[in-house]
Amino acid sequence: MERYDIAIIGTGPAGLSAAITAKIRNKNILLIGSKTLSPKVEKAHTIQNYLGMPEVSGAELQTAFTDHLADSQIEITEDKIHAIYAMGAYFMLQGSGANYEASSVILATGVSAGRLYEGEEQFLGRGVSYCATCDAALYKGKSAAIVGFSPKEEAEAEFMAEIADKVLYFPMYKDEVQFSEENTKDKIEVIREVPVSVEGSMKAERLVTRDNSYDVDGVFFLRESVSPAQLVPGLKMNGNHIEVTRNMATNIAGCFACGDIVGTPYQYIKSAGEGNVAALAAVSYLDQKKRAQK
């Protein structure tokens, strides 16, 4: 497998700025995100304090960023990263489309507005999980509630139903839900209710909604984005943000973070500046590592 020097996760101002700086420093980079960059930039009405670009609209800034990437010959890999493992000498990134290896990582995924359910954190790993396909084998002969935030999670529910006795599926979106796989459809019950909390004693025992309570052996929350601590196991947080030093270094050697994910103020130019710092810190980390090997 190709091992990149720096993997950058996120295509907002922080991630893009990090990518451009790393590229200038001749590093072999992997930039993961969306070709439309960042919805937070795209949808901004006007930005008044982006240096050199007074009264720029979000859409204009997005175009300027895209042009800058093209000039720097930087490609965006469109994938979703589920987990990043610090293996010691390198990082292993597990994506939907593929797995990747990199010597260092820069996290620039922004802040997610997603709120945790009551009991979710308390029972995490004790009946609460974020990956149905990962834990399905533990549910042989058991029941599971799956809270899906997008239609693509229906496939996870079907996978779970192949093993579990009963799957309760709670769609958190408006689209119609239709399970058609012959061998599993009778095992899946679609419930249109709003989950409120997870309850139990030693482990999770039921999912409580606004209207009812369902006894299950496990509860799965399948969201669009996972929280940083879930994304990088072992990462030290400070509330909802990743704890970093002045050099954007996290508690894990070789892992850096920048942009909204490390804290307020949530400003485009602050994110871009931090991306620059993170990239230079990653470059210096790689240099030191190389020297140590000699």
Next chain:
Amino acid sequence: MVKKISAKEFHEAEASKAAVVDFSASWCMPCGMLAPVLEEVSEDMAGKMDFFNVDIDEAPDLATRFGVASIPCLVVLKDGEKIDQSVGFLPKEALTEFIEKNM
């Protein structure tokens, strides 16, 4: 060294004064990632702690007995009694810290 044991051999872990049992499975990605890191830590702590690996597909009763609801799950045993557990992948430093605090 992390010793792979079956349900029948589990008495070895119970007989140990201080042991870490890694409950995992062949199909679990984070388990596969944790294994080499745990191997490294087990070398560092050789003589102070015994390390075992149990495949939950082969030993579902043990998984139930130790309340393993998600894997990888590291269970720390002191004279056969469970004193702590950690769920999910951990980088080397955090893993070392978790085991040391239970020594």
